[in-house]
Amino acid sequence: GDSVTQMEGPVTLSEEAFLTINCTYTATGYPSLFWYVQYPGEGLQLLLKATKADDKGSNKGFEATYRKETTSFHLEKGSVQVSDSAVYFCAAKAAGNKLTFGGGTRVLVKP
Amino acid sequence: DVKVTQSSRYLVKRTGEKVFLECVQDMDHENMFWYRQDPGLGLRLIYFSYDVKMKEKGDIPEGYSVSREKKERFSLILESASTNQTSMYLCASSDPGTEVREQYFGPGTRLTVT
Numbered sequence: 001g002d003s004v005t006q007m008e009g010p011v012t013l014s015e016e017a018f019l020t021i022n023c024t025y026t027a028t029g030y031p032s033l034f035w036y037v038q039y040p041g042e043g044l045q046l047l048l049k050a051t052k053a054d055d056k057g058s059n060k061g062f063e064a065t066y067r068k069e070t071t072s073f074h075l076e077k078g079s080v081q082v083s084d085s086a087v088y089f090c091a092a093k094a095a096g097n098k099l100t101f102g103g104g105t106r107v108l109v110k111p
Numbered sequence: 112d113v114k115v116t117q118s119s120r121y122l123v124k125r126t127g128e129k130v131f132l133e134c135v136q137d138m139d140h141e142n143m144f145w146y147r148q149d150p151g152l153g154l155r156l157i158y159f160s161y162d163v164k165m166k167e168k169g170d171i172p173e174g175y176s177v178s179r180e181k182k183e184r185f186s187l188i189l190e191s192a193s194t195n196q197t198s199m200y201l202c203a204s205s206d207p208g209t210e211v212r213e214q215y216f217g218p219g220t221r222l223t224v225t
Contacts (some may be wrong), residue, residue, distance in 0.1 A: 008151070034213065043201055043216035044154075061143070089153060097142050097161070097194060098169070099214060102152040 002027040013080055013109050016066035021075040021089035021105045023064075031092040033057075033066055033073040034099070038087040047075075047088070058102045080109045114138070117202055123223045130189040132220050134202030141207050143185035143189035144214065145169075145177065148199040161184055161207070192224045 006023040013019060017071065027032040032051045053068035061081030064075045073090060090102040118133035136143065146154040146169075158171030158177040165178050165209055174196060178186040185204075186212055200219050203214040 005151075020176070035214075041218075043218040044203075046213050049213060097205060098144075098156060098159065099154075101146075101153040101155075103151050104148075 001098040002031070002092055002094050004092050004102040005099050006088075006105055007105065009087075009106035011107045012015050013107070015082055015111050016041050016079045017109075018085055019075070019077045019080045019084070019107065020108070021088055021090075023075065023102060025071050025073065025090075025092045025100075026101070027094040029094055030068065031094040033064070034066055034091040034093070035062070035075050036089040036091060036101075037072070038089065038104075040086070044089060064083060078091045079105075082109050082111055085109045112179075113147055114203055115204055115215050115219040117200075117220050119220050120218060121221050123225065125187075125193050125225055126193060128189075128191050128192050128198075128224075130222065132189075132200055132202075132222070134187070135183050136202075136204040137183065138204065138206070138215070139162070140204035140215075141182070142205040142214075143179065144203040144205075145175075146185045146201045147171070147199055148219070152162045154201065156168065156208040157187065166178075190196065190221075195225050196222065197224045198222060214220065 035047040037047045048059040049058040050066040056065045090101045121134040144159040145157045160179045176188045205214045
């Protein structure tokens, strides 16, 4: 079946540092790929998405590029803020309506 | 904006009790989902529904059932709660008419079974 693997956290950074969260997937065909973010005490919000190879999703300074050759969708941000402290989930949607999620990566940004 | 609401943010129940978790969405979405979220395991799909009175088992349906009598409402039922069902429960909805079919999530219900 489909699976998504992302780096375990927690990731602790200082403000203005560079953030990378690795995500790789296995799926039938060419899935749509997503990054969701969960702020403390809240549900998940869609952060960005990409639907085909070489697409780049971007939002709020975050970026991720759909790499078919490495089956990856790594999340990056050049300069993090304290407000970026959250749990980040990578997800893949192959055929059908179901999403497969990674285990989540907790990010803590210190001032 | 799509809004998905869940009936309770926090819930404490005793072992053996029947528990109902309610979810309502206001965007006329056909698809609705129930997940549980546990540290290190990410989100795991319990049940989903494509339409009223339709349901499909997800990856971990054991110990749960669901009900979808109206399009906007999707209920998760724990027939006899057990301590291993202590978790965060998240409801989501999506529109099958869109290509990407991204899911919109509610705020979650943190259930503790004692």
